[in-house]
Amino acid sequence: MSKPVLFAIYAPIVGDTTSPAFGQADAAEPFVNVMDLSVTRGDGIFETASVVDGHIQALEQHLARFVRSAALLDLPTPDAAVWAEAIRAAVAAHEPAHERFVKFIMTRGIEGTGIPTAWAYVDDAEDFTEERTAGIAVVTLSRGYRHDIAATSPWLLQGAKTLSYAVHKSVLREANRRGAQDVILTATDGYVLEGPTSSVVLRIGDRILTPSTDQGILAGTTQASVFEFFESEGLVAEYGLVTVEQLAQADAVWLVSSVRQAAPVNAIDGVALPVDFELTNRLNTALLARTE
Template sequence: MTVQHLLLVVPGAPGAAAHLVEADAQHPQLSVLDVAATRGDGIFETLSTGRGHAQALQAHLDRFARSARMLDLPAPDLAVWRDAVLALAQRLADHDEAWVKIVLSRGIETPGVAALPTGWAYGTVSPDFRRERTEGVDVVLLDRGLRSDVSDTSPWLLAGAKTLSYAVNRAAVREAQRRGADDVVFVSSDGLLLEGPTSSLVIRRGDELATPPDALGILPGTTQVDLFAAADQWGLRTVVEPLTPDDLRAADAAWLVSSVRHAAPLRSVDGAALPVDAPLSAAMNGFLRARTA
């Protein structure tokens, strides 16, 4: 039986704090009029937990608030969301790896009436990612169709916000699967590497780890930040700079890193083999699983 836990984050009256309500994840909770369902108009974060510890919690909460600002949503009460995550992490404390997803939507559309936001936190046990973390994944490069300066030229496109509008991301993964691959690395229309549909890109060049900058319109990666903070213990230095497909093809190793799957090495790009650094992959994943904050 699937282990599932659900807390609703109920907004308070004007001037009052939101509060948490226990709910049954097996029963419907969302109105068919909620814009989370009808328009994908909302934000989310997914974070890993291990034996009751929520990992990179503050970074996820900060990014949650950042996405809310980008969508002009009411500022989330981060203390309440923190309580929700910690409560679910404790309920999943018997498991080495689990995850919690927090969601905030604009609420129910009613003409002439200000909507109250809808929020919830859901937690369950993580899938087994041992194959992806050890054998690696095959990726294809796909054009995202946006220039690398999209955040400056067209901020209304919400590049770099973690929104509920994931239809394009899922379509990209299906396209990768049609091409015989597992995942995607997006490329800007002016030829720069960006990110995966649900992950950040990290490459190794000798003793250097590199990743593209957030300014290119990509989501700031909480897992990438944690790995870069730990890089010196593996004798590596770090750099954040624009990267091209040629940089990826010439890399000594590369990974797609994310909160739940952790570090998945890339074993091929568009069908061309890429070296898999098994020892460093194991070190990265061991570090990520062991985090207690």
């Protein structure tokens, strides 16, 4: 395993003229102040992008989502050009490997200062061969609110990629207790939402479906590439409301996300689901070969 690489971003927001705008820091040394609101409140935003053979996948889309998350949290606007340059420099400073990831974070900063703390780090990715080939068993768990929460209660920040992921980890432990590896979160009014760190994609006959992102879920960068793949295969890919009944009747289901890519679902709530290994294999090959 190579050593993780850390870059501090000194000029993370639009209008900040601090020079240099970023620089390498020691990933083995403490970096975040104990009073930082990310530590004390989970108050900040992040993104994780795949790095495959040196290429940072969907960087533009990740940066666009980062900027959207900042706006939802009333954080200052990240300077996407500075972040892109810093992220590329961090990847270049890391020992090459087939699959890596870059995670970038901007917090609300040390309480009372109003100055965001910002960094990016690069590390080797886990080996997800098993999940991509044998697939994963999932359980459905309720998120506890309706599918229209983003419209009715935007202050709950559903749809922003915040650092508050304790619930996202808790649902995985509940899945493990139930003998599964991952989760499909559902709304109280019967709709499928997303995984705790992934988007849900279904195949029903010749149609590919994913929940539309006006339902308090993240607009997945991987899901967008998955749609391109299926469209190139001649299938119709659609966004919409997806019911729990449709999920149970789907011909195939995948949880798709950066780094792990497409994990085929082989069981939902203890009921086996067939995995199309050949199609999934081609899908993952296409995802790993992305050039944008």
